[in-house]
Amino acid sequence: LSGTVVTGSGTGVLGDSKTFKTFSTADGYYLYDATRGKGVYTYDGRNQTRIPGTLWLDADNRFGASYDRAAVDAHTYAAWTYDYFRNVHNRNSYDNAGAELVSTVHYGRSYNNAGWTGSQMIYGDGDGYNFRAFSGSLDVVAHELTHAVTDFSADLIYQNESGAINESMSDIFGTLTEYHFNNNPDWLMGEDIYTPGTPGDALRSMADPTLAGDPDHYSKRYIGTQDNGGVHINSGIGNKMAYLLANGGTHYGVKVNGIGNTKVGKIMYRTLTQYLTPTSNYSHFRASAIRAATDLYGASSAEVAAVKQAFSAVGVY
Numbered sequence: 001l002s003g004t005v006v007t008g009s010g011t012g013v014l015g016d017s018k019t020f021k022t023f024s025t026a027d028g029y030y031l032y033d034a035t036r037g038k039g040v041y042t043y044d045g046r047n048q049t050r051i052p053g054t055l056w057l058d059a060d061n062r063f064g065a066s067y068d069r070a071a072v073d074a075h076t077y078a079a080w081t082y083d084y085f086r087n088v089h090n091r092n093s094y095d096n097a098g099a100e101l102v103s104t105v106h107y108g109r110s111y112n113n114a115g116w117t118g119s120q121m122i123y124g125d126g127d128g129y130n131f132r133a134f135s136g137s138l139d140v141v142a143h144e145l146t147h148a149v150t151d152f153s154a155d156l157i158y159q160n161e162s163g164a165i166n167e168s169m170s171d172i173f174g175t176l177t178e179y180h181f182n183n184n185p186d187w188l189m190g191e192d193i194y195t196p197g198t199p200g201d202a203l204r205s206m207a208d209p210t211l212a213g214d215p216d217h218y219s220k221r222y223i224g225t226q227d228n229g230g231v232h233i234n235s236g237i238g239n240k241m242a243y244l245l246a247n248g249g250t251h252y253g254v255k256v257n258g259i260g261n262t263k264v265g266k267i268m269y270r271t272l273t274q275y276l277t278p279t280s281n282y283s284h285f286r287a288s289a290i291r292a293a294t295d296l297y298g299a300s301s302a303e304v305a306a307v308k309q310a311f312s313a314v315g316v317y
């Protein structure tokens with residue numbers, strides 16, 4: 001593509017205005033951000049399931065049509081998530097070598113899913129009742145991109161306990177990214193795109209996983225075969241741990257002293273990228289987080305003590 005970097009403007013899934021980098025060519029304006037790594041590219045799936053589809057092209061660099069909204073948010077939030085990992089954790093895209101960030105929106109028909117395919121992100125439009133277009137939620141986009149970071153670091157196998165930790169890491173960094181940009185932040189997942197007709201609910205709550213029927217203690221873990229051995233269920237154990245570690249609280253009689261989002265981010269990032277392995281279970285997650293906190297703050301630090309408290313509070317030793 002030959003052209004120049006320019007700034008486009010448009011409307012997101014929630015009707016909010018935003019600007020983002022586009023690429024001006026003789027054909028028009030592409031959703032290609034040439035300013036981040038090897039580029040952020042957003043494609044139109046045209047409600048088919050062939051990926052990546054066609055690179056998004058617009059005639060006037062103004063993305064105001066309703067069909068444009070999912071693309072505006074996928075493009076903008078991928079850039080924001082790139083910035084979070086770059087500026088906060090000094091990681092240049094998911095492979096730490098500037099890998100292209102590729103998203104396809106309008107994937108499938110009324111598709112109630114989002115995902116990381118192993119090489120790109122895909123976002124369904126949702127059916128309009130259970131879900132809105134999935135790229136409309138920053139925590140969802142950061143969740144999907146964190147799967148890529150995980151694949152290129154710990155590479156946690158996506159089943160059973162390692163899969164639950166994989167999922168929890170995506171929820172943790174989805175939420176930390178949402179707080180980093182102060183984007184109506186909370187410890188809920190997908191609240192912006194879940195059940196448009198019901199305000200205040202979410203796909204999951206990290207503060208109280210039991211609201212979605214997920215465990216908030218290791219003794220309550222799911223041990224069946226559904227959901228790849230409960231990867232979106234037992235993620236509640238890691239999610240509750242992270243919530244307590246950041247905010248503090250007493251859970252099943254165990255007191256945790258909160259250390260704040262920034263330190264949780266540093267500890268979890270180092271845990272994910274330096275210590276966890278494909279077969280890590282929750283017990284190894286505890287040991288790894290203690291090592292990461294020790295590296296960062298010292299063995300006798302309040303942060304290390306808080307990590308031990310947080311894992312103990314959710315029954316992981």
Ligand SMILES: Cc1cccc(C(=O)O)c1OC(=O)C1CC1
Nearest residue numbers: 113114115116140143189190203
């Ligand atoms: C909606 C959905 C379905 C299946 C897998 C995922 C997945 O990416 O694990 C998924 O996305 C999420 O969980 C995001 C956080 C809301």
Ligand SMILES: [Ca+2]
Nearest residue numbers: 139186188189
């Ligand atoms: Ca959220």
Ligand SMILES: [Zn+2]
Nearest residue numbers: 143147167170
């Ligand atoms: Zn996930």
